[in-house]
Amino acid sequence: MIADIVFLNGQFLPLADAKISPLDRGFLFADGVYEVIPVYSRQPFRLDEHLRRLQASLDGIRLPNPYSHAQWQARVREMIGHAPFADAQIYLQVTRGADSKRDHAFPTGVAPTVFMFAGPLVTPGESVRTLGVSAVxxxxxxxxxxxxxxxxxxxxxxxxxQAxxxxxAExxxxxxxxxxxxxxxxVFLVKNGVLLAPPKSHLMLPGVTYDVVLELAARHGVPTEVRDILADELPEADxxxxxxxxxxxxxxxxxxxxPVGHGAAAGKPGPLAERMWQWYQQFKNDVMRTGRDD
Known part of the structure; x- marks a missing residue:
């Protein structure tokens, strides 16, 4: 369920009153980009990093950013103020706007459509986290x-x-x-005590949480390799x-x-996953829940 108040093209208004043209290129062509920003205790998580990634996505599809960095910051924070959840996720979307016709070529003189809403931030529960999940x-x-x-x-x-x-789960x-x-x-792997991560490239989304995990690994002295990972290495992962x-x-x-892993530990979350989760929670408590936007 999302908050009753949303943002659309410069205005905060009730969700029921938010209207978008069926000729919007986001609807017709998926011609647009988006971001999801987690919020803890009403503090946005790495807002600047999310906005920089938004800019990179806009640049990648040749869509001018409708707002400055400071304007985005202000609108996101105002959206947080309208949310009834202390822990939330802010979804923002920018499309190339609504033309008067359906044409693949970029329209001229058309304003982009900007939409934003807040929903509750739901993270995995204790039982899911301690048992782990399955993937294909x-x-x-x-x-x-x-x-x-x-x-x-x-x-x-x-x-x-397919999952x-x-x-x-994934x-x-x-x-x-x-x-x-x-x-x-x-995705991350652990093998022989080393944390392995695929390198950033045009074939994967540069995750903000991915960056935090690597930062925490470096801070706590975890051996780390960012390199290409063969699919054949998946069955051998600890x-x-x-x-x-x-x-x-x-x-x-x-x-x-x-089961992932070996011996008696197979099919169970490993010790480094538990430590990384604890470090992540400590990071949230020390930084995200103290009123500072790190």
């Missing part, structure tokens, strides 16, 4: 600009549905024999995680019906 693998058949956070998510939707169809994507990311998350703004750090205990 699938061929990454998406386009070649996965680093852009665009509205064209049908491929991700279908890939994520749902198998009673799993689909881990493999392109040309290498792990890229999850359908709606980033631990496997998914990370995102809403999942935070969540261990994958079963992959393609087989």
């Amino acid at each position: 693998t699938a061929v990454d058949n998406r386009w070649l600009r996965c680093d852009l956070k665009t509205l064209a998510l049908l491929a991700n939707v279908l890939l994520r549905q 749902v169809d198998h009673g799993c 689909t881990i994507l493999v392109r040309d024999g290498f792990v890229t990311e999850g359908a709606a998350s980033n 631990e496997l995680w998914m990370t995102s703004s809403t999942k935070e750090v969540l261990a994958i205990a079963t992959l393609d019906g087989r």
Whole structure:
């Protein structure tokens, strides 16, 4: 459920009064970008980083940013003020706007459509976190600009549905024999005490939580390698995680019906996943819940 007040094209108004043209290019072509910003105790999580990623996505689809960085900051904070949830997620979307016709070419003289709303931030419960979740693998058949956070998510939707169809929480994507990311998350492996992460490229979304995990690993002295990860390394992993703004750090205990890990620890969240989750919570308590926007 989302908050009753939303933002549309410069105005905060009741959701029931928010109207968008059916000729909007976001509706016709998925011609637009979006961001999801987590909020803890009414403090936005790494707002500047999210807004920089929004700018990169807009640049990638050649859509001028309708607002300055400071204007976005002010509007996001005002949206938080309208939310009835202390912990929330702010969804913002920018499309190329509504033309008077359907034409693939960019329209001229058309204002972009800006939409934003707040919903509750729901993170995995204790039982899910301590047991871990299941995942499946699938061929990454998406386009070649996965680093852009665009509205064209049908491929991700279908890939994520494969996980749902198998009673799993996520689909881990493999392109040309290498792990890229999850359908709606980033992926980390642990092998022999080393944290492994696929490198940022045009084939994966540069996750803000991904960055935090690597920062926390460096801060706490965890050996880390950012490198290409072969799909063949997945069955040999000691631990496997998914990370995102809403999942935070969540261990994958079963992959393609087989337990992750070895020996007595197989099929259970590993010790480094538990430590990373605790470090992440401490980071939230020390930074995000103290009124500072880090």
